Amino acid sequence: MQKNTEMLSSIDEDLAKAAQLIRDGGLVAFPTETVYGLGANALDPKAVSEIFNAKGRPADNPLIVHISDVSQVYNLSDEVTIPAERVMEAFWPGPLTVVLPRKPGVPDVVTSGLDTVAVRMPDHPVALGIISRAGVPVAAPSANSSGKPSPTTAGHVAEDLSGKIDAVVDGGPCRVGVESTVIDLTQEPPVILRPGGVTQEELEGVLGHVETAASFAEDYVGAPRSPGMKYRHYSPKAEVVLVIGEHADEITQKVSELLAKYHCQGKITGVLAAAETAAKYSSDAVFNLGSRECPEEIARSLFYGLRYLDMQGVDIIISEGYSEKGIGAAVMNRLKKAAGSIIFL
Ligand code: TXA
Ligand code: MG
Secondary structure (H helix, E strand, O other): OOOOOOOOOOOHHHHHHHHHHHHHHOEEEEEEOOEEEEEEEEEOOHHHHHHHHHHOOOOOOEEEEOOHHHHHHHHOOOOOHHHHHHHHHHHOOOOOOEEEEOOOOOOHHHHHHOOOEEEEEEOOOOHHHHHHHHHEEEEEOOOOOOOOOOOOOOHHHHHHOOOOOEEEOOOOOOOOOOEEEHHHHHHHOOOEEEOOOOOHHHHHHHHHOOOOOOHHHHOOOOOOOOHHHHHHOOOOEEEEEEEOOHHHHHHHHHHHHHHHHHHHHHEEEEEOOOOOOOHHOOOOOOEEOOOOOOOHHHHHHHHHHHHHHHHOOOOOOEEEOOOOOOOHHHHHHHHHHHHOOOEEE
């Protein structure tokens, strides 16, 4: 059924409206510091199942439950350990999702039947304003069609979900630009299931050694612990080719060679490039992600750039690779998942 998707702003009156829609079982997209989320009342299984329909998301990929106050975590899990309390204290509100044993009251549709629940307190006044006014925990995946790059503006959400959800709250572009880090605290040592806005280095500062899930590796086969990791992700319409190398010079040379080859084949090309090299390419379209020296800037503009190049109607997007240090781990994880092919120099 086609819905009339209301565009709301971040004024108090609109936040109250968004919260009421959520309490009434509706679907509302709202900004967080990472990406836009598509929220529903986490305690209402019917509303949550509508999230899966709107996104075209496989039912075995569980959702993150968003809260507006740390104390609400105890309603969702009764095994909040001391390490869990320490990371929540250090990084909440913020781009960190903790996986904890779940209480039976958390609906199966939220956790895809797992005995754990993923919880996060976002660092965005609009998200917090809506969740606190709704008075319920809010299940929210990224507000994109399943498989597409995550949305970092209200316009991206509308592109994918207009007519399928009740409202989009526009709070401007997202500050972090990649999703939260998901850490499984039911394992010892804890395991990073998805790299994101909080870096491994930062987590280790609080928790000591943490592992990264084996499924980060390109050659990983087997049952992923975080079900979301097995699906194709972040893919624009265009084919993505990722060029990974030690030195910016060799990357630039390879990207230029590929551009020449694709032009010869009559393909329309787009390049996702760092500020330092963007001007060097003769491509139909180039998107400047920001300086290599500022990985936070690259992270912030990554999904925007993928969607921008798609809008230009390119056949192929060639992306430069980046260092995996800090938030670069999240950037490279998303690029590798978006890429149909990866060239290692
Ligand atoms: O930054 C974010 O995390 C954004 C904003 C909206 O908060 N949300 C987001 O949600 O990225 P989503 O649904 O796109 O990604 C959630 C990830 C998936 O990889 C999913 O498999 C994993 O979290 N996940 C959820 N519950 C889990 C659980 N109980 N155990 C392991 N992984 C879980
Ligand atoms: Mg997602």
